Amino acid sequence: MQQDSLIRIGKINYTNVWPIYHFFPHERFGSKLEWIEQVPTGLNRAMLAGEVDMGAISSFAYGESHDRYELFPELSVSAYGKVSSLLLFHKKPLRELDGCTVVLPTTSATTVNLLKIILGAFVGVTPNYVYAAPSLDTMMKHADAALLIGDDAIRASWTDAPYEVSDMGALWQHYTGEWMSFAVWAVRKETIRQYPELVAAVHEAFMQSKAAGLNNPESIVRHAQAVIGGTLDYWRGYFRNLSHDFGPAQRRGLSLYFRYANELGLLPEPAPLHMWTDNSVTR
Numbered sequence: 001m002q003q004d005s006l007i008r009i010g011k012i013n014y015t016n017v018w019p020i021y022h023f024f025p026h027e028r029f030g031s032k033l034e035w036i037e038q039v040p041t042g043l044n045r046a047m048l049a050g051e052v053d054m055g056a057i058s059s060f061a062y063g064e065s066h067d068r069y070e071l072f073p074e075l076s077v078s079a080y081g082k083v084s085s086l087l088l089f090h091k092k093p094l095r096e097l098d099g100c101t102v103v104l105p106t107t108s109a110t111t112v113n114l115l116k117i118i119l120g121a122f123v124g125v126t127p128n129y130v131y132a133a134p135s136l137d138t139m140m141k142h143a144d145a146a147l148l149i150g151d152d153a154i155r156a157s158w159t160d161a162p163y164e165v166s167d168m169g170a171l172w173q174h175y176t177g178e179w180m181s182f183a184v185w186a187v188r189k190e191t192i193r194q195y196p197e198l199v200a201a202v203h204e205a206f207m208q209s210k211a212a213g214l215n216n217p218e219s220i221v222r223h224a225q226a227v228i229g230g231t232l233d234y235w236r237g238y239f240r241n242l243s244h245d246f247g248p249a250q251r252r253g254l255s256l257y258f259r260y261a262n263e264l265g266l267l268p269e270p271a272p273l274h275m276w277t278d279n280s281v282t283r
């Protein structure tokens with residue numbers, strides 16, 4: 001009889017996480033792990049509901065429910081500046097968006113709130129926000145601006161749509177001088193209590209997978225081109241702009257984001273970062 005999996009791991013179904021997952025040593029874990037692939041908001045909800053035990057979620061979703069999770073150190077989806085897959089398409093300049101309709105994608109939690117911070121706190125405008133599925137043509141029909149994330153943003157950036165395009169990572173860096181972490185690697189506290197050794201082994205495996213990805217980016221670049229399209233040079237540049245680290249610089253940027261989110265009433269408190277440490281030997 002096949003053994004039921006012990007830990008369910010979320011995988012965001014965008015290329016931006018591939019550098020961490022691509023070389024994961026699946027053979028090491030037999031049938032102990034199950035993989036659940038969804039858009040970020042799907043994983044945010046599933047983690048909260050206990051249907052997924054660990055994996056990448058929107059940093060904002062961690063901020064909303066930080067009491068339930070610990071964060072894997074050195075894993076995130078982050079950037080210092082331009083990201084190329086977090087894009088606002090707009091018909092007029094940002095400072096003219098006051099009272100205008102801005103459409104937000106139902107796939108995102110971090111970036112929709114980042115946009116609210118950028119427009120509300122830095123540009124100084126208050127648009128009317130509505131949510132829709134991530135399809136640029138439909139979103140723009142009755143709106144002045146639309147936000148897209150992940151591969152939806154990448155594909156839309158390759159069309160010759162007649163809009164201005166603003167990169168959310170570049171704007172955050174412009175206004176704050178800081179890094180931004182869009183996704184973090186969260187683990188449910190129950191899972192850490194239940195399977196401390198397995199959680200530690202999965203962390204170790206992700207670190208090895210990430211190191212292998214950094215050593216061999218070309219295989220990820222070629223895979224992205226085969227699956228999504230575009231040129232090899234596009235993907236080389238795309239992955240070069242992303243960082244999957246979660247060190248002091250990324251943590252400082254994310255903490256600043258949480259402070260702004262709290263000041264604007266988007267989060268009930270500026271969420272602290274609870275970092276996981278490997279106590280599996282002493283637990």
Ligand SMILES: C=C(O[C@@H]1C=C(C(=O)O)C=C[C@H]1O)C(=O)O
Binds near residue numbers: 149
């Ligand atoms: C860098 C990206 O960050 C993503 C943005 C997220 C969000 O806005 O909630 C969540 C996970 C990340 O995959 C991207 O979508 O390309």
